[in-house]
Amino acid sequence: xxxxxxxxxxxxxxxxxxxxxxxxxxxxxxxxxxxxxxxxxxxxxxxxxxxxxxxxxxxxxxxxxxxxxxxxxxxxxxxxxxxxxxxxxxxxxxxxxxxxxxxxxxxxxxxxxxxxxxxxxxxxxxxxxxxxxxxxxxxxxxxxxxxxxxxxxxxxxxxxxxxxxxxxxxxxxxxxxxxxxxxxxxxxxxxxxxxxxxxxxxxxxxxxxxxxxxxxxxxxxxxxxxxxxxxxxxxxxxxxxxxxxxxxxxxxxxxxxxxxxxxxxxxxxxxxxxxxxxxxxxxxxxxxxxxxxxxxxxxxxxxxxxxxxxxxxxxx
Amino acid sequence: xxxxxxxxxxxxxxxxxxxxxxxxxxxxxxxxxxxxxxxxxxxxxxxxxxxxxxxxxxxxxxxxxxxxxxxxxxxxxxxxxxxxxxxxxxxxxxxxxxxxxxxxxxxxxxxxxxxxxxxxxxxxxxxxxxxxxxxxxxxxxxxxxxxxxxxxxxxxxxxxxxxxxxxxxxxxxxxxxxxxxxxxxxxxxxxxxxxxxxxxxxxxxxxxxxxxxxxxxxxxxxxxxxxxxxxxxxxxxxxxxxxxxxxxxxxxxxxxxxxxxxxxxxxxxxxxxxxxxxxxxxxxxxxxxx
Numbered sequence: 001x002x003x004x005x006x007x008x009x010x011x012x013x014x015x016x017x018x019x020x021x022x023x024x025x026x027x028x029x030x031x032x033x034x035x036x037x038x039x040x041x042x043x044x045x046x047x048x049x050x051x052x053x054x055x056x057x058x059x060x061x062x063x064x065x066x067x068x069x070x071x072x073x074x075x076x077x078x079x080x081x082x083x084x085x086x087x088x089x090x091x092x093x094x095x096x097x098x099x100x101x102x103x104x105x106x107x108x109x110x111x112x113x114x115x116x117x118x119x120x121x122x123x124x125x126x127x128x129x130x131x132x133x134x135x136x137x138x139x140x141x142x143x144x145x146x147x148x149x150x151x152x153x154x155x156x157x158x159x160x161x162x163x164x165x166x167x168x169x170x171x172x173x174x175x176x177x178x179x180x181x182x183x184x185x186x187x188x189x190x191x192x193x194x195x196x197x198x199x200x201x202x203x204x205x206x207x208x209x210x211x212x213x214x215x216x217x218x219x220x221x222x223x224x225x226x227x228x229x230x231x232x233x234x235x236x237x238x239x240x241x242x243x244x245x246x247x248x249x250x251x252x253x254x255x256x257x258x259x260x261x262x263x264x265x266x267x268x269x270x271x272x273x274x275x276x277x278x279x280x281x282x283x284x285x286x287x288x289x290x291x292x293x294x295x296x297x298x299x300x301x302x303x304x305x306x307x308x309x310x311x312x313x314x315x316x
Numbered sequence: 317x318x319x320x321x322x323x324x325x326x327x328x329x330x331x332x333x334x335x336x337x338x339x340x341x342x343x344x345x346x347x348x349x350x351x352x353x354x355x356x357x358x359x360x361x362x363x364x365x366x367x368x369x370x371x372x373x374x375x376x377x378x379x380x381x382x383x384x385x386x387x388x389x390x391x392x393x394x395x396x397x398x399x400x401x402x403x404x405x406x407x408x409x410x411x412x413x414x415x416x417x418x419x420x421x422x423x424x425x426x427x428x429x430x431x432x433x434x435x436x437x438x439x440x441x442x443x444x445x446x447x448x449x450x451x452x453x454x455x456x457x458x459x460x461x462x463x464x465x466x467x468x469x470x471x472x473x474x475x476x477x478x479x480x481x482x483x484x485x486x487x488x489x490x491x492x493x494x495x496x497x498x499x500x501x502x503x504x505x506x507x508x509x510x511x512x513x514x515x516x517x518x519x520x521x522x523x524x525x526x527x528x529x530x531x532x533x534x535x536x537x538x539x540x541x542x543x544x545x546x547x548x549x550x551x552x553x554x555x556x557x558x559x560x561x562x563x564x565x566x567x568x569x570x571x572x573x574x575x576x577x578x579x580x581x582x583x584x585x586x587x588x589x590x591x592x593x594x595x596x597x598x599x600x601x602x603x604x605x606x
Contacts, residue, residue: 110508110559111555134592196402202462203400236514240516
């Protein structure tokens with residue numbers, strides 16, 4: 001039984017229309033070395049944009065960068081590094097983007113000012129004169145969901161996100177004690193406005209984390225991902241895990257393919273992660289045979305991440 | 317010559333008054349649609365900063381009337397399709413309306429308090445992932461989801477304030493207080509939801525601790541309240557933000573503690589970030605500095 005059918009077995013109708021999604025025959029995932037956050041990450045990311053053929057797609061476009069900013073604690077690996085966000089701003093502007101904006105709506109912490117200042121992102125964005133959008137409190141517009149795993153018909157999403165031409169997921173690669181891993185697709189929990197749906201985006205948690213991840217990705221249809229795995233997180237993620245150096249930025253136009261690749265790199269079978277297994281049926285490619293790699297070979301980075309119960313399924 | 321504080325208060329007040337919408341409310345950010353939370357904090361802050369805001373009252377009162385549903389809860393027009401009133405923001409509105417009788421001209425405070433009272437966090441089966449009493453039903457951000465610390469605090473503040481005007485349901489207050497005691501961190505203070513998860517102790521945060529202390533000030537002497545007050549005093553500068561510093565000022569003041577140093581830091585934070593241009597935070601800052 002296909003995973004989508006299993007996940008949505010209680011639904012009377014198919015949770016998505018196949019005609020509205022096109023999975024490419026093959027997807028490219030770029031793995032680019034980045035030994036530390038002190039490197040010129042703008043150069044690394046620009047190389048990825050060129051390799052993966054997206055420079056033309058962003059010319060004269062409004063690019064929306066969605067990092068993962070959850071909580072601040074010194075010497076941890078909870079958030080997408082400010083250095084990676086700054087690098088992406090430089091790279092997209094160099095590629096010809098008309099405007100780059102950065103936005104996040106933390107599902108855990110409500111205090112965006114504290115998170116921006118303490119992570120250092122506030123000073124960087126001010127210096128670059130880049131707009132930051134507080135997705136928890138932005139104006140909202142109701143849109144039809146691209147799929148209906150949550151059985152919701154519509155969802156209210158931030159206007160600044162919906163007005164953007166090119167949406168980029170910028171997660172931190174982490175193990176996650178409920179979802180297995182958190183990377184490109186899980187990152188979209190952060191676009192759900194907390195002022196409407198509560199914290200920690202409670203309505204969607206009650207509809208199921210996997211279901212919500214699928215619906216959000218099917219609706220937002222992000223065009224690109226840059227996964228911060230320079231220093232990733234293993235163990236009790238997404239907040240209390242341990243930093244684990246990988247020295248890597250992963251990029252792709254196919255978020256499912258990027259996440260499946262990242263999962264394999266850290267010793268997790270992507271087919272055992274429910275949202276990835278289902279996403280692989282309509283959002284992108286998760287089968288290894290359908291993913292081609294640019295940049296470095298995956299073998300250079302393969303390892304096994306420590307994980308914490310209850311989510312210990314899926315070890316490759 | 318105005319003091320540092322007075323200059324800052326004047327700047328924030330001016331920024332806030334510039335951001336009022338034509339309908340009399342405030343959005344979180346300039347030019348955004350009016351929302352409950354920033355409107356409430358703007359009205360609290362402007363009055364606390366001694367501004368003659370009599371012209372702001374009639375349109376705001378009319379806005380609250382337009383937002384009130386049959387069940388008493390407030391919902392902004394563009395969110396009515398969602399049919400998910402934000403319980404915490406409704407409790408904040410009730411807390412405001414108790415303090416500002418002139419805003420109650422067209423809105424029913426009793427119905428609003430009833431609506432908040434009837435909203436409940438869901439009762440969960442006994443937890444297998446953490447150590448807490450999930451049978452307790454406080455308040456959730458959105459009705460019929462999990463009870464969370466902040467909405468429970470705002471509901472308690474609203475009910476306790478309203479009790480000075482008309483009878484409220486004491487059992488709801490008792491259950492809310494029991495939930496906060498149950499969720500208090502071992503070190504004192506409150507996290508957002510749980511005090512522990514998967515065998516690990518979670519750490520408390522400054523803004524949640526401050527608002528929980530405000531909600532529990534009648535329980536001074538209770539062990540968890542005393543531990544939490546110690547935590548807040550020790551960590552009053554730990555989270556540089558208008559939300560953390562503003563709520564800390566309110567909480568410490570409620571417990572008779574000095575707040576001059578926290579006020580100084582709040583002023584410095586305004587100079588640094590202008591609170592991200594967020595009207596909710598400007599209103600909170602004015603209210604706490606006033």
